[in-house]
Amino acid sequence: MVELVARTPCAGLLPLRVGAVLLDEVAPGALTSVSPYKGQAEALSKVLQAAHGMGFPAPSRATGDRQARAIWFGHGQAMLVGPAPDPALADHAALTDQSDAWAAVRLHGPGAEDVLARLVPVDLRAGSFPEGHSMRSLLFHMTASITRIEDGAFLILAFRSMAATLVHDLQTAMEAVAARG
Amino acid sequence: MRLAGRGLIDRSKPVAFEFDGARHSGFEGDTLASALLANGVRVMGRSFKYHRPRGVLSAGSEEPNALVTVGAGDAREPNVRATMQEIHEGLQAWSQNRWPSLGFDLMAVNDLAAPFLGAGFYYKTFMWPRSFWEKLYEPVIRRAAGLGALSGQAGGERYERAHAFCDLLVIGAGPAGLMAALVAGRAGADVILADEQARMGGRLLAETYEVDGQAGHLWADVVLAELDALPNVRRMGRTTVFGAYDGGTYGALERVLHHSGRRPRGAPVETYWTIVAKRAVLAAGAIERPVAFRNNDRPGIMTAGAVRAYVNRWGVSPGQSVAVFGNSDDAHRTARDLLAAGVHVPAVIDSREDAPESRDFELRRGAVVCDASGRRGLEAVTIRTAQGEERIAADALAVTGGWNPTVHLTCHMNARPVWRDDIACFVPQEGAVPGLRAAGACNGAFSTATCLREGAAAARAVLEELGRTVRDEPLPEAEDDPYRIAPLWAVSGKGRAWLDFQNDVTVKDVKQAAQENFRSVEHMKRYTTQGMATDQGKNSNVAALAVLADATGRGIPQTGTTTFRPPYSPVAIAALGAGAEGKGFRPERFATSHAASIERGAPMIEAGLWYRPSYFPRDGESDWRQSCDREVGYVREAVGVADVSTLGKIDIQGKDAAAFLDFVYSNMFSTLKVGRVRYGLMLREDGFVMDDGTTARLGEKHYLMTTTTAAAGEVMKHLEFVHQGLQPDWDVRFVSVTEQWAQFAVAGPKARELLDGILDAPLDAADWPFMSCGAVSVGGIAGRLFRISFSGEQGFEIAVPARYGAALFDILTDRAEALGGGPYGMEALNVLRIEKGFITHAEIHGRTTAFDIGMGRMVSAKKDCIGKTMSERPGLLEADRERLVGLKPINADGRMLAGAHLFREEDPPVRENGQGYVTSVCHSPMLGQMIGLGFLKGGSDRHGEIVKMWDGLRGVTTLCEVTGPVFFDPDGGRMRG
């Protein structure tokens, strides 16, 4: 039998520290896109609650915690992050494995908001984007999902194939913020 | 000349800098202009057209004369205003538009030729012959007239973009802006206070008035300290808000490092901010206008407000003996400040007959300055009174013609300012920019007290709109002098009186424009170039239109203003495009095999954002064709491996998934069996082909669609539109899985052998007919296998989760090499598909139908689909349309070129004889000659005919035989076998 060795999207690119801001790759576990079928949103939310401990997130929100999160991922879609999806979910939603599709990085430390202000055209300051908030927007030229998680950190998901550009763009902004002192 | 004991500069911190190679010294807090004045440097530039020596006119961002080049090498920046450039240790600045030197400029000969060089001169003189304009006239004129030059090197400095958000953006930090920020900040609003100067305070730093019983600048410092202590207030110094845009969006440019020689790693010199504000208060102040009189451009003549700023803020006098000329009480104020600083004031020339008396200085009422002498620096002015003319010695002259409110931002969304006769200036129209209020001098309120009052009132109104409670607080005490002005734009008389200093436009030029019937202010502007220089006529436009109004016998409001457009002051293109150079230009998408391809020396080509290997060179191969032919051979004779992960992959689920696919594809997918794959054609609603690809049925309600690499995004957008916009009731869900799977084509007679060697269980031939699909296991990992072919050989595509992609590619290529094959790139992939007549976007380029590509029967008659109705239009089904054919040179060494046109053999190659065109060509190793695909009128009806392929650009003509599009293995036995 052949042996396939796994490689993470940001292998060889991270971690990175510039000034007080840190960027590291996270191993989020399984990523499953969950799209409720017609009229199934409530039933799905209940199954999600029972199986994984959190309801289906409202637009621009994330539910759950370090072990299992449901991140609102766009029109009619959430991303279940962490556990393998309970099979019962499939009765109410289209489930699609996306565990390998997204580069997942964590940006944290004082100045992380200033770094994102250089790339994202949305107000991500804690006052308007506290923990539990999530959004889809652009990170410079690429689409991304950004969630404020524990300890003021940002969980950023971007296309796996764009991992090198993701790190480049974040590093550029981190340097600019650090240079201001 | 530095004045003892005055100014807000830090005399304990001397700063050395260079101007035109000469070393000078100033103090921290100096601008380049104030420091040069302190060092007795009067000439700071040469004028644009006549190369007249010019000194600094103003003390702010409106400066037209003192433009310098700063920095060296690739960090060189031209046209920097000396009034805005702070000095720092090591600063190097150079004057511009002179040769060989600022003191002796050969091009000043233009000044002697001035009678010939007036408005419209170039238009009239250099008309004929027409061809000379581009080759001769323009280059010569451009060399003679100009500003600073770019370095010609790629930018050495970093620029950046950033976003900011707030409840209230306060633009300008003079008394009105400070008051607005203070009131809003104290009430808890989220405030940004932006000011273009290094130090906030505006005119409070330049005047001697008191606020709240203390010096104005001290009051400003107290307010700033309070603002800094508020967490909800953000101060942005050295930041010019240069444009107002829709939706409360403002553009701002922050000069981050120009005041310093420091360049920490990664540091930007400028930041281009996009500020989104719920509300804005414009407190941008006003710009003083000079008065036009003969030779009013002599170095040493400057605006009165600038003179007060240099004396009070920087402790510098522009001369030993400073005369003052004006039409309002500001002239008197200027004289008093000069006298208080110990500077001699020979006379105050006030054009008003009823000017208030003063015992402090020599006052000439009802008098004007009508000439100035001293080419490299003012020596004397000539004044005209009822008694006649008189010469007064002075080495500097402070001039005031009144103030123009800085209304620019209020006009950026198409509104025009409103003329007010009582204060002889334009003020903003109310509501000109939604959410923006003007306050203070930019609103025509010129006393300190009214500025404070308007700033506070504007903030209160904003707070009420935002639903915040407002406390009523007393305003600080401040001067509330009336603004008494008698309009005076230009002093009559012979000679040239300058309006636009930067573009060398005189009163005579404007009058001439009117005479030649360029009476509209927009025409006058373009004919004379008034206000078209980098300063956009900030201190001259209003005077110029007043002169035009006078010359055309209209009033100023009837004459109107020209259009104000962003940016308010120049913004470097490097700042506008910040971050988007180099790797920041656009994202790079790398497939999981990218590193392995690079390692094998493959040149990568861009396919959309993706990078794909062109070919994999081997030692001893000297050109790409050799590599390509070898790789084609792998697939035809052994086995080849190619990364096809870049194709779009869309996971489609739900009980209406089949109906949905029937609707978006021209052919049927509801009839496809689970475990099978079908080729699909997608049309646009106008009946033309949008994209093609294979779709696999993974389950009863589960499909996997593939798109071309190029159209993946477009198809996704289209599917979302069809679902959300046209069929929202259908229960179907889809999501892109392009990134999830690494997918590799394994093609060739030994493809099955290779796969059997790596799959956990060998393939049973009966289970895997052509166009089948299913789950497989490789190395214990769940993957997917599709038996499809884009090469015409027995082919499979194997997919695994992307984390295993790099590993699988290595295994596949190793095994392929062991079997006499190996990896193949885009060049070979292209040859393989042309040999088989398979289309790509070279053929489905947006102007071809299913009928044109020979797939008319793929538009199912049994159902409706996107594009079906329009595809049935008679004109799209005519036999003589340009339809897909194969083309083969009749001589084996004949050359073919994509993009070439097709003609009948006997016809001359002109447009009306066109019969079609060539879309794809390659050298076919299987046929041993070039072949091509193209579109030819009549298409398949003309197989066997000889046509002429003609490429006029590259000068190639080749006779070709028209064939079917499939050149190799036409019955497809190899693919199915």
Add this chain to the structure above:
Amino acid sequence: MRIPCPLCGTRDRREFWYRGAAVDLERPAPDAGVEAWDDFVYLRENPAGPTRELWYHEGGCGAWLVVERDTVTHEIGRVALASEERS
């Protein structure tokens, strides 16, 4: 320009992709006839004033939006999800 997305909140124009008039939502029946199809595919008003348009929140949630916009003032009026806006 900023567009209030019903799901994401007000966002910068750069996140959106413009399609055209919301006429595209009113797809005729296959047998509606030549005129109806010609109108639907090709003919559009070009008003100075209020318009009803389709925008795709491509850089955000992926929702198709029906946006009322004034082409003279650039003012954005009502914005709704296309999936809830069928007429």
